Amino acid sequence: MIYEKAQEAAEFIRGKFGDRIKIALVLGSGLGAFADEIESAVKIHYAEIPHFARSTVEGHAGQLVLGKIGGAAVAVQQGRFHYYEGYSLEEVTFPMRVFGLLGIKTVILTNAAGSLNADFYPGSLMLIKDHINLMGVNPLRGRNDERFGARFPDMSEVYSLDLQEKAIAEARAMDYVLRRGVYCALQGPCYETPAEIRMLREVGADAVGMSTVPESIVARHQNMQVLAISCISNLAAGMSEEKINHEEVMEAGAQVADVLNKLLKRIVSKLI
Numbered sequence: 481m482i483y484e485k486a487q488e489a490a491e492f493i494r495g496k497f498g499d500r501i502k503i504a505l506v507l508g509s510g511l512g513a514f515a516d517e518i519e520s521a522v523k524i525h526y527a528e529i530p531h532f533a534r535s536t537v538e539g540h541a542g543q544l545v546l547g548k549i550g551g552a553a554v555a556v557q558q559g560r561f562h563y564y565e566g567y568s569l570e571e572v573t574f575p576m577r578v579f580g581l582l583g584i585k586t587v588i589l590t591n592a593a594g595s596l597n598a599d600f601y602p603g604s605l606m607l608i609k610d611h612i613n614l615m616g617v618n619p620l621r622g623r624n625d626e627r628f629g630a631r632f633p634d635m636s637e638v639y640s641l642d643l644q645e646k647a648i649a650e651a652r653a654m655d656y657v658l659r660r661g662v663y664c665a666l667q668g669p670c671y672e673t674p675a676e677i678r679m680l681r682e683v684g685a686d687a688v689g690m691s692t693v694p695e696s697i698v699a700r701h702q703n704m705q706v707l708a709i710s711c712i713s714n715l716a717a718g719m720s721e722e723k724i725n726h727e728e729v730m731e732a733g734a735q736v737a738d739v740l741n742k743l744l745k746r747i748v749s750k751l752i
């Protein structure tokens with residue numbers, strides 16, 4: 481049972497870090513540098529944590545970093561599990577289950593994404609206001625464990641409006657223009673075709689990626705508040721002459737790391 485496994489993992493983490501963790505963050509492709517901002521960091525490799533899978537994708541460190549940011553105790557996932565790596569969504573979202581059982585009420589998810597909106601150019605940050613799940617799978621499929629949440633959870637406000645307002649206010653205080661849009665998740669691992677991108681634009685997506693949505697769904701299932709930010713790494717397929725490659729995605733992450741890290745720090749400090 482996932483619940484018991486998640487309890488075991490939560491117990492293990494509690495044994496490594498006494499403070500009550502308030503916020504969990506997930507750092508996406510190329511965005512791992514935020515973990516360096518953590519004070520008195522305790523680093524735990526995923527392989528050490530009971531029932532955690534291992535991250536295989538380049539650019540993901542594959543460790544949980546526990547510590548403090550601006551006085552708040554945080555758990556930071558430096559590297560996440562992706563469906564395209566071959567994990568089940570149960571494995572992909574297992575860390576969220578553990579965060580929920582640790583009593584964490586707020587999760588901040590980050591990712592790299594392609595832009596479908598010509599105004600959201602590479603190197604910009606987009607606050608996710610809603611999502612479209614086109615992965616063809618749902619992490620809540622299967623027998624529902626009521627200890628986690630309801631069988632048919634509401635998804636009308638996956639991304640907390642309150643947290644979005646706080647993020648926008650912090651960005652404004654930094655004189656930074658945070659974009660806001662709809663994120664669409666596909667399975668990957670290949671990037672999209674130009675025809676698929678035209679279709680996604682028709683259905684209302686501003687950005688496209690291969691993660692975040694399963695974690696957001698599971699976080700909401702457990703009634704955690706979610707904030708999610710996409711680092712726009714490239715214009716989606718067919719929108720420019722350029723071909724899309726993983727190196728460029730990683731590079732865009734490094735470019736925005738500074739502003740993203742500052743923004744995340746400010747947001748976290750406002751949440752305690």
Ligand code: HPA
Pocket residue numbers: 592593594595671672688689690713714715716717724729
């Ligand atoms: N498509 C899907 N996922 C992505 C992209 C993209 O263009 N860029 C970064 N992650």
